[in-house]
Amino acid sequence: MKNIENYRDRCIALLEDRGVTIYDIADAARFLQADYHKGLKAEEFFESIMSVLDKREVQFAIMTAIELDRQAENGTMIDKELEDVLRRDEGLYGVDEVNAYGICNLYGSISLTNFGFIDKKKYGIIAKLNEEGKDGVHCHTFLDDIVGAIAASAAGRFAHSRLRSKREEV
Amino acid sequence: MKNIENYRDRCIALLEDRGVTIYDIADAARFLQADYHKGLKAEEFFESIMSVLDKREVQFAIMTAIELDRQAENGTMIDKELEDVLRRDEGLYGVDEVNAYGICNLYGSISLTNFGFIDKKKYGIIAKLNEEGKDGVHCHTFLDDIVGAIAASAAGRFAHSRLRSKREEV
Amino acid sequence: MKNIENYRDRCIALLEDRGVTIYDIADAARFLQADYHKGLKAEEFFESIMSVLDKREVQFAIMTAIELDRQAENGTMIDKELEDVLRRDEGLYGVDEVNAYGICNLYGSISLTNFGFIDKKKYGIIAKLNEEGKDGVHCHTFLDDIVGAIAASAAGRFAHSRLRSKREEV
Amino acid sequence: MKNIENYRDRCIALLEDRGVTIYDIADAARFLQADYHKGLKAEEFFESIMSVLDKREVQFAIMTAIELDRQAENGTMIDKELEDVLRRDEGLYGVDEVNAYGICNLYGSISLTNFGFIDKKKYGIIAKLNEEGKDGVHCHTFLDDIVGAIAASAAGRFAHSRLRSKREEV
Numbered sequence: 131m132k133n134i135e136n137y138r139d140r141c142i143a144l145l146e147d148r149g150v151t152i153y154d155i156a157d158a159a160r161f162l163q164a165d166y167h168k169g170l171k172a173e174e175f176f177e178s179i180m181s182v183l184d185k186r187e188v189q190f191a192i193m194t195a196i197e198l199d200r201q202a203e204n205g206t207m208i209d210k211e212l213e214d215v216l217r218r219d220e221g222l223y224g225v226d227e228v229n230a231y232g233i234c235n236l237y238g239s240i241s242l243t244n245f246g247f248i249d250k251k252k253y254g255i256i257a258k259l260n261e262e263g264k265d266g267v268h269c270h271t272f273l274d275d276i277v278g279a280i281a282a283s284a285a286g287r288f289a290h291s292r293l294r295s296k297r298e299e300v
Numbered sequence: 301m302k303n304i305e306n307y308r309d310r311c312i313a314l315l316e317d318r319g320v321t322i323y324d325i326a327d328a329a330r331f332l333q334a335d336y337h338k339g340l341k342a343e344e345f346f347e348s349i350m351s352v353l354d355k356r357e358v359q360f361a362i363m364t365a366i367e368l369d370r371q372a373e374n375g376t377m378i379d380k381e382l383e384d385v386l387r388r389d390e391g392l393y394g395v396d397e398v399n400a401y402g403i404c405n406l407y408g409s410i411s412l413t414n415f416g417f418i419d420k421k422k423y424g425i426i427a428k429l430n431e432e433g434k435d436g437v438h439c440h441t442f443l444d445d446i447v448g449a450i451a452a453s454a455a456g457r458f459a460h461s462r463l464r465s466k467r468e469e470v
Numbered sequence: 471m472k473n474i475e476n477y478r479d480r481c482i483a484l485l486e487d488r489g490v491t492i493y494d495i496a497d498a499a500r501f502l503q504a505d506y507h508k509g510l511k512a513e514e515f516f517e518s519i520m521s522v523l524d525k526r527e528v529q530f531a532i533m534t535a536i537e538l539d540r541q542a543e544n545g546t547m548i549d550k551e552l553e554d555v556l557r558r559d560e561g562l563y564g565v566d567e568v569n570a571y572g573i574c575n576l577y578g579s580i581s582l583t584n585f586g587f588i589d590k591k592k593y594g595i596i597a598k599l600n601e602e603g604k605d606g607v608h609c610h611t612f613l614d615d616i617v618g619a620i621a622a623s624a625a626g627r628f629a630h631s632r633l634r635s636k637r638e639e640v
Numbered sequence: 641m642k643n644i645e646n647y648r649d650r651c652i653a654l655l656e657d658r659g660v661t662i663y664d665i666a667d668a669a670r671f672l673q674a675d676y677h678k679g680l681k682a683e684e685f686f687e688s689i690m691s692v693l694d695k696r697e698v699q700f701a702i703m704t705a706i707e708l709d710r711q712a713e714n715g716t717m718i719d720k721e722l723e724d725v726l727r728r729d730e731g732l733y734g735v736d737e738v739n740a741y742g743i744c745n746l747y748g749s750i751s752l753t754n755f756g757f758i759d760k761k762k763y764g765i766i767a768k769l770n771e772e773g774k775d776g777v778h779c780h781t782f783l784d785d786i787v788g789a790i791a792a793s794a795a796g797r798f799a800h801s802r803l804r805s806k807r808e809e810v
Contacts, residue, residue: 140551186800187564187748193552194538194565200548201541208540211480212533222463224527225534225569227409232568235745238697239397246416290696293392310721356630357578357734363722364735368704370718371711378710381650382703394697395704395739402738405575408527460526562803567749579737586756633732 137189138180144196148270149262150277154255155179158281161253162244163288178284178291188233188280195229195272203269219263219271226272230279234286241279241286248278307359308350314366318440319432320447324425325349328451331423332414333458348454348461358403358450365399365442373439389433389441396442400449404456411449411456418448477529478520484536488610489602490617494595495519498621501593502584503628518624518631528573528620535569535612543609559603559611566612570619574626581619581626588618647699648690654706658780659772660787664765665689668791671763672754673798688794688801698743698790705739705782713779729773729781736782740789744796751789751796758788 142152156172156179163170182188198216207213215223227249234241252260256274263270312322326342326349333340352358368386377383385393397419404411422430426444433440482492496512496519503510522528538556547553555563567589574581592600596614603610652662666682666689673680692698708726717723725733737759744751762770766784773780 144549186562190552190555190563190565191568193549193555197541197547197549197552198534198538201537204548206546206548207537208544208546209484209533209537212530212537215530215533222410222460222526223530224409225530225572227413228531228572229565229568231409231412232565232749236748238746239394239401239742240392242401242412243397243416243419246413247420249413250417290392314719356732360722360725360733360735361738363719363725364708367711367717367719367722368708371707374718376716376718377707378714378716379654379703379707382700382707385700385703392696393700395700395742398701398742399735399738402579402735406578408576409572562750562800564749567753571749571752579734579741580732582741582752583737583756583759586753587760589753590757630732 137186138183141183141189141192144192145277148196148199148273149259150255150273152176152179155277155281155284158248158254158256158277159284159288162248162282162285166289167292175284175288178287179280181287182233182237182280182283185236187236188283191229191233191279192276195226195276199269199272202271203267216271217269219269223271226275229272230275233276233279234282237283237286238290240289241283244282244285245278248282249275307356308353311353311359311362314362315447318366318369318443319429320425320443322346322349325447325451325454328418328424328426328447329454329458332418332451332455336459337462345454345458348457349450351457352403352407352450352453355406357406358453361399361403361449362446365396365446369439369442372441373437386441387439389439393441396445399442400445403446403449404452407453407456408460410459411453414452414455415448418452419445477526478523481523481529481532484532485617488536488539488613489599490595490613492516492519495617495621495624498588498594498596498617499624499628502588502621502625506629507632515624515628518627519620521627522573522577522620522623525576527576528623531569531572531619532616535566535616539609539612542611543607556611557609559609563611566615569612570615573616573619574622577623577626578630580629581623584622584625585618588622589615647696648693651693651699651702654702655787658706658709658783659769660765660783662686662689665787665791665794668758668764668766668787669794669798672758672791672795676799677802685794685798688797689790691797692743692747692790692793695746697746698793701739701742701789702786705736705786709779709782712781713777726781727779729779733781736785739782740785743786743789744792747793747796748800750799751793754792754795755788758792759785 153172156175159175159179160170160172201207202213202216230245234245248256256278259270259274259277262268323342326345329345330340330342371377372383372386400415404415418426426448429440429444429447432438493512496515499515500510500512541547542553542556570585574585588596596618599610599614599617602608663682666685669685669689670680670682711717712723712726740755744755758766766788769780769784769787772778
């Protein structure tokens with residue numbers, strides 16, 4: 131597990147194991163850009179998502195988020211009070227969102243507003259994770275925010291590159 | 301201008317002078333909480349808004365935001381390139397949102413997601429400021445974000461106090 | 471565990487169990503203010519620290535930080551790669567600091583710069599935790615940042631209240 | 641002023657006009673890395689600084705910071721209360737640091753702690769700007785934070801690339 135590519139592949143495998151595909155995230159990113167660019171396809175966001183997943187801080191945020199969800203899901207947390215907070219996805223918890231901001235911040239202010247929007251709007255995969263998390267079996271308290279943050283960051287990166295190339299055409 | 305109350309009153313006067321009332325902000329905060337608490341009235345957010353406006357960092361963020369908008373509007377900026385960016389409310393600008401996060405961060409992660417949502421959804425006063433800003437006369441590049449941030453923070457503070465009191469009832 | 475006081479007491483107990491007393495944190499806060507106010511005593515920061523520890527988001531950040539340190543220390547993490555990163559306190563990890571910023575942000579920009587300073591300067595309890603974390607037995611990857619963040623926030627809160635009261639005297 | 645290179649060159653010219661050279665910033669970045677890599681030269685940070693200055697959000701943060709400093713210095717602010725706050729570099733102002741975090745956040749958590757450290761330590765050019773700002777003529781309230789943020793970000797980027805290449809060697 132020595133280099134970037136491996137860490138990235140590892141995170142993709144972790145996400146898939148938790149029920150999230152790259153396509154799911156790309157579709158969420160597309161949704162965030164749909165008002166600005168008509169007729170976009172999810173596939174057009176694959177490159178941006180891969181670039182986001184290349185960053186070491188993003189990889190560590192994903193790994194930590196999934197560890198916490200799984201410990202809560204398995205009932206193996208040391209702090210049973212915290213386990214209960216995570217399993218209930220308590221509204222005031224906030225650490226899940228703070229962890230997600232750690233990703234968005236790397237992509238600037240557009241990404242942060244994108245995140246806030248999709249986090250409340252609960253589009254696609256985020257809605258699915260959110261519902262599944264209420265079944266008493268799964269815990270996705272951290273995962274839905276991580277997925278929202280990757281989608282928001284990929285959308286922000288996409289917006290920047292589009293606006294830049296448009297500007298340079300002029 | 302020696303104490304908090306004066307600075308707060310000053311900011312309220314500055315906001316009104318730019319076309320924003322406390323009621324406008326309260327109504328935006330109410331919109332952000334409407335899914336969680338039915339039948340809320342804008343007036344119920346007055347106390348939270350006043351409390352947000354009491355913070356020195358909030359007051360300075362408001363004063364700075366309005367100064368920049370007015371300089372751009374008056375055409376009195378030293379840097380004409382920057383003036384042009386502000387007058388066009390360029391999509392990649394971002395400093396306006398960073399300034400707004402400085403407010404939201406003081407109220408935790410709920411406020412930040414609230415801000416992202418209302419910033420993209422453009423409800424009420426924010427829609428009005430946004431449209432007015434495109435008339436070639438007004439510049440509200442910083443103001444719409446400041447108003448969104450105050451509403452998001454007041455809604456976050458409201459949510460915290462409601463959830464706390466609910467919890468303590470149990 | 472229904473109300474604020476209980477959560478606060480619980481966090482104080484968790485911190486003590488990990489080797490950190492309120493006095494240790496107060497002494498770090500005092501160090502951060504020593505240039506501005508001569509002759510301060512650690513005890514003068516107790517009230518600010520208690521106020522920081524009253525916030526729900528702070529309590530959850532502490533509980534999550536300590537859970538992760540203990541899981542790594544006990545060798546009970548599901549993700550052994552992540553466990554290894556935490557045990558080595560890898561320089562690029564970053565999630566520990568992001569979690570700490572979630573506390574500092576609530577206390578404004580002075581707290582954030584305070585945190586950066588003490589995190590690099592490693593004063594008092596932070597130096598102790600840092601060294602202990604290298605003994606191959608303990609893991610304090612998250613704890614040292616949490617302690618720095620509480621001290622930085624308490625110092626920021628103290629600075630605000632001092633400057634305010636000074637201003638109002640005038 | 642249509643493309644990135646021009647905006648970057650424009651910012652370099654603006655900084656020089658305010659008394660800050662690329663060498664000054666590189667020397668501050670070197671100072672931040674001196675404990676980790678012995679015998680570094682300021683010149684080794686030029687590439688990282690240029691890369692930081694290539695980002696649109698960084699360019700806008702610089703332009704906005706310098707505009708505010710100059711308006712305060714010239715006595716041409718509309719809000720005389722705010723002008724007074726900036727000219728005094730009031731301790732509780734905070735908007736200058738929030739603007740600087742907008743840069744640091746793009747470079748992750750190492751950059752943020754770097755910023756906090758150099759902001760309090762006031763090394764080199766930052767000390768110079770700080771003193772000059774007290775002469776009653778100059779206003780560098782925003783500039784010293786911007787310079788600290790660019791240096792902190794360049795140092796963070798440098799640390800990431802060094803640690804990565806070290807890791808890949810293994």
